[in-house]
Amino acid sequence: xxQIPSVELIHVTKRFGDVVAVDDLSLIIQxxxxxxxxxxSGCGKSTTLRLIGGLEHPDAGDVLINGEVVNDLPxxxxxxxxxxxxxxxxxxLTIEDNIAFGLRLKSRRVAEPEVRKLVAEALQLVHLExxxxxxxxxxxxGQQQRVALARALVLRPKVLLLDxxxxxxxxxxxxxxxxxxxxxxxxxDITFVYVTHDQxxxxxMSDRVAVMRNGNFEQLGTPQEIFQTPRTQFVADFMGASNxxxxxxxxxTAEAADDAAARTIHIETETxxxxxxxxxxxxSSGASVSFSIRPEAIQVFPRDRDWSADNIFDGRIVEKxxxxxxxxxxxxxxxSDPVTSRIQSRIDQKFEFKEGDRVSVGWNVEDCNxxxx
Numbered sequence: 001x002x003q004i005p006s007v008e009l010i011h012v013t014k015r016f017g018d019v020v021a022v023d024d025l026s027l028i029i030q031x032x033x034x035x036x037x038x039x040x041s042g043c044g045k046s047t048t049l050r051l052i053g054g055l056e057h058p059d060a061g062d063v064l065i066n067g068e069v070v071n072d073l074p075x076x077x078x079x080x081x082x083x084x085x086x087x088x089x090x091x092x093l094t095i096e097d098n099i100a101f102g103l104r105l106k107s108r109r110v111a112e113p114e115v116r117k118l119v120a121e122a123l124q125l126v127h128l129e130x131x132x133x134x135x136x137x138x139x140x141x142g143q144q145q146r147v148a149l150a151r152a153l154v155l156r157p158k159v160l161l162l163d164x165x166x167x168x169x170x171x172x173x174x175x176x177x178x179x180x181x182x183x184x185x186x187x188x189d190i191t192f193v194y195v196t197h198d199q200x201x202x203x204x205m206s207d208r209v210a211v212m213r214n215g216n217f218e219q220l221g222t223p224q225e226i227f228q229t230p231r232t233q234f235v236a237d238f239m240g241a242s243n244x245x246x247x248x249x250x251x252x253t254a255e256a257a258d259d260a261a262a263r264t265i266h267i268e269t270e271t272x273x274x275x276x277x278x279x280x281x282x283x284s285s286g287a288s289v290s291f292s293i294r295p296e297a298i299q300v301f302p303r304d305r306d307w308s309a310d311n312i313f314d315g316r317i318v319e320k321x322x323x324x325x326x327x328x329x330x331x332x333x334x335x336s337d338p339v340t341s342r343i344q345s346r347i348d349q350k351f352e353f354k355e356g357d358r359v360s361v362g363w364n365v366e367d368c369n370x371x372x373x
Contacts, residue, residue: 006191012061023215039212080159087148096132236292271336277368295342297367309362
């Protein structure tokens, strides 16, 4: 039996005046999936979420929840709830009454003993047992976020929509809540659709991620695919692959021509670097090409050290930034722009790198990720 998607968008478009906020989007989110919409401000991710939740209506296309077209249904008739960055808790109500608010609406008519049971279960789910009699202003920001989550989950929606719910928390608490959200999602086993501009949030929690740009999906895939093999320069740059080169193919191996994953190409960049990379069959000699290399894939050693890599160049450290566990090095390679390397700080301490040091820089063929033009 074919599984009915939790959420489906079919050629959905949303305009605000002359601005196309969502441009002909199609998407399928399966039941029980943790799906994240990731991108910079203004890319259309929150508008997409609001279209699913019924806070906006599409100008074209269809929005489906559990196989039902919901274009004309108001938010309260869709089987989904929304948690915002601003938790919107009622300050005059206790935590228990905040969570029970939706259950006590006339349209639901849940009996009071059942309300108390469901609220107790929700408090236990978000680890707030014993705090039900407090008011929101007596809780920390992280605890208020959990109350907002419990208030949405107690209604047992098929889909939970989360619009940057961790944005108001400090870094340490935000990281802790990432694990909590993932734990809760596993326990309740419902579909989460999560909006964020934070790459770490999307990578740590999601089953799949859609990177958005100008109302479109630039790339959709697992966190590993998005992070390790970005398809476009925009995605590579947004995901932190700060080393992006353009050039042309000057040679391609023939012996592995039938195996695109193993095929080796030789590239000359616009600044004259000769680089060996993996490349698909479509990249023949003379073709224009762009590729990215993640900073953590670039190794740096003292010039006199014996080591091996597929691509090794002489360089000079022009900037060094200590970031705690890692140290970032900007290394100039001949006449080319500097490359960014991110190494473990213990390695930096071992070699005592300093700005101005002559070094060797390198990476392997599998660390070059060819981008779509």
